[in-house]
Amino acid sequence: MVASTDLIADIMQRITTECKKNEDKITPEIVEEVEKSIRADWGGDRYFVAKHKSGGDHSERNSRIMRDYLKGERLKLLERRYQLSGRRILQIIRPAK
Numbered sequence: 001m002v003a004s005t006d007l008i009a010d011i012m013q014r015i016t017t018e019c020k021k022n023e024d025k026i027t028p029e030i031v032e033e034v035e036k037s038i039r040a041d042w043g044g045d046r047y048f049v050a051k052h053k054s055g056g057d058h059s060e061r062n063s064r065i066m067r068d069y070l071k072g073e074r075l076k077l078l079e080r081r082y083q084l085s086g087r088r089i090l091q092i093i094r095p096a097k
Helices: 007-021 028-042 059-070 075-082 086-096
Strands: none
Touching: 007 028, 059 075, 059 086, 075 086
């Protein structure tokens, strides 16, 4: 089961966990096992990986997205306008439904 909604963070967490279990050694077997688990949980879909991890507050942007959505803006327009994936837009507007 996926431990995170961030692919990169999930991969790093799994590698860190396996390293701790194996006295900070990364072996080809560990790499293969982590790869199998990642492919099992995340495989078959496309993911957007941001250039920078944002620790900032997106509440103002999300409020604008919600406002535009409630005014009747279509999902594709919101994706282009805010340069976000459709999945992320849906995560932001889902409470409005």
